[in-house]
Amino acid sequence: MRAKVLSFVQMKGGAGKTTLCVNIASTLSDRSNVLMIDTDYPQSSLETWYQIRNEKYVIENMQVKTAKNLTQLQKLVRDNLDDYDYILIDGHPRITNITRAVLMLSDLALIPLSPSQVEVWSTKHLAEIVKEAKKANTHLETRLCWNRYRVRTNSAEAVVNEAKELLKIDALPVKLGNRVAYLDSFAQGLTVAEWHDQAAKVEIWSLTSGIERLLDKQGSHRIKTEAQVEKFAKGKN
Ligand SMILES: Nc1ncnc2c1ncn2[C@@H]1O[C@H](COP(=O)(O)OP(=O)(O)O)[C@@H](O)[C@H]1O
Numbered sequence: 001m002r003a004k005v006l007s008f009v010q011m012k013g014g015a016g017k018t019t020l021c022v023n024i025a026s027t028l029s030d031r032s033n034v035l036m037i038d039t040d041y042p043q044s045s046l047e048t049w050y051q052i053r054n055e056k057y058v059i060e061n062m063q064v065k066t067a068k069n070l071t072q073l074q075k076l077v078r079d080n081l082d083d084y085d086y087i088l089i090d091g092h093p094r095i096t097n098i099t100r101a102v103l104m105l106s107d108l109a110l111i112p113l114s115p116s117q118v119e120v121w122s123t124k125h126l127a128e129i130v131k132e133a134k135k136a137n138t139h140l141e142t143r144l145c146w147n148r149y150r151v152r153t154n155s156a157e158a159v160v161n162e163a164k165e166l167l168k169i170d171a172l173p174v175k176l177g178n179r180v181a182y183l184d185s186f187a188q189g190l191t192v193a194e195w196h197d198q199a200a201k202v203e204i205w206s207l208t209s210g211i212e213r214l215l216d217k218q219g220s221h222r223i224k225t226e227a228q229v230e231k232f233a234k235g236k237n
């Protein structure tokens with residue numbers, strides 16, 4: 001079976017795309033072979049994380065490659081579809097032809113979001129592109145993924161409700177807390193599963209299981225052709 005393609009998209013930098021990507025990839029790699037594609041060149045924080053990890057530890061079942069442009073992205077996904085169980089694409093912080101192509105190549109696109117009104121409003125444009133992408137890539141699933149969530153605050157709950165109304169994209173049930181474990185483990189080339197914060201471990205594990213179930217339920221679909229991806233990337237449906 002071909003690799004499942006899971007992507008992290010959000011037009012804002014700092015939303016948690018790379019953090020989610022490495023933590024989910026690492027959990028998946030316990031049982032599966034995972035390729036991550038860094039599209040945020042030249043910032044390349046995913047690639048940097050991997051280099052730090054690689055200098056200190058033996059990495060199994062997990063690789064990182066960089067796509068600097070649309071052609072490289074398409075080639076990397078297509079060339080590796082049969083060699084991995086999962087391909088995770090770490091998006092970059094703008095809506096470009098790459099972001100559009102990522103949506104066309106994905107089975108599931110996750111949109112990390114922290115519970116602030118401003119972030120919800122600024123995600124509206126992305127939600128419109130997602131809607132457009134779903135017409136062209138009909139099996140695409142998308143989910144909001146609440147990050148840096150403050151539990152038991154009325155304001156956070158109000159924002160979640162507003163996002164549901166405004167963006168019309170379902171959210172994953174697991175919300176990630178605002179925890180230094182994400183920051184500190186990343187800096188060491190590690191993940192929260194390898195860190196001393198039990199709550200962070202549990203939430204990443206639950207989040208990843210939910211994602212696996214979603215992808216399993218979806219079954220196997222043919223990936224869009226190069227021409228179809230190219231056309232949508234250039235803004236044509
Ligand atoms: N749930 C969280 N709790 C605390 N810090 C977080 C959390 N998620 C992300 N961060 C931190 O926020 C910063 C931006 O996250 P990052 O994943 O690099 O965002 P993006 O890839 O969307 O630009 C990083 O320093 C990261 O460690």
Ligand SMILES: [Mg+2]
Pocket residue numbers: 017018019040045046090
């Ligand atoms: Mg990033």
